[in-house]
Amino acid sequence: MxxxxxxxxxxxxxxxxxxxxxxxxxxxxxCCDTGCEQSINDLLGETDNGNGLDTVPVILYNKDGSPFKGFGAPKEHHKIGEIVASFIFRVKKVFDDNCAVLELLLSDGETCGHDHLKDPTDQNTKHLEATGICITVNLDCFCHVTCLPAINAFR
Structure with a gap:
């Protein structure tokens, strides 16, 4: 061929x-049932008008093919809270220099440490919520993105 x-x-x-x-x-x-194009259409209401969705959760993969895991900590009463990790993010901003601000998404009430997350399939995706924990990444470091179905991350 x-x-x-x-x-x-x-x-x-x-x-x-x-x-x-x-x-x-x-x-x-x-057409795909799930994927970036479908999630964006769902978010924009092109498939279900007035759906209340506000986020397309993404999983990013490093150039070696491994899933990217982000770390951060919430601010708790002028102190640093427990460090948490996530494989799932909400894109907040993308800059012209290929840097982006990503917000860690976690399931409602999930405050477990980062040791139990070895793979994206270890992360609970039910009731994903915005955490307010943001990281800055260089998009040139990634080779693959998986878009999960659009959700409402702000409750």
């Missing part, structure tokens, strides 16, 4: 995948 006949991106895999998508789209509507 060649590198594709209709595309020439300079990347053989990308060319073939583009041809596959084009062929599939000719046969059937090519």
């Amino acid at each position: 060649g590198c594709g006949k209709d595309f020439d991106t300079g990347n053989c895999v990308a060319d073939i995948l583009k041809e596959i998508v084009e062929a599939q789209n000719d046969i059937v509507e090519n």
Whole structure:
């Protein structure tokens, strides 16, 4: 099999995948039940108007393919609270220099330390809430993003 006949991106895999998508789209509507495009449409109310959703939770992956885990601590009465960790974030800002501010999302009442989180599947995703704990990251350090279904993170 060649590198594709209709595309020439300079990347053989990308060319073939583009041809596959084009062929599939000719046969059937090519929608995903979950994914970034669907979550953004849900957030904007394009699929369910007036849904009250305010966040597209994301999981980021480092260039080596490992999931990125962020750490932070809440402020508690002029002191630093217990350090918490999360694999799931709300994007707050993205700057022109590819830096971004991410807010850690945790399930309601989840204040466990960070030792139990070895993998994103260890994290409870029921009732994810904004924590107010933000970190700044360099987006050039990531190679993959997973968008979870849109939610209401501010209760």
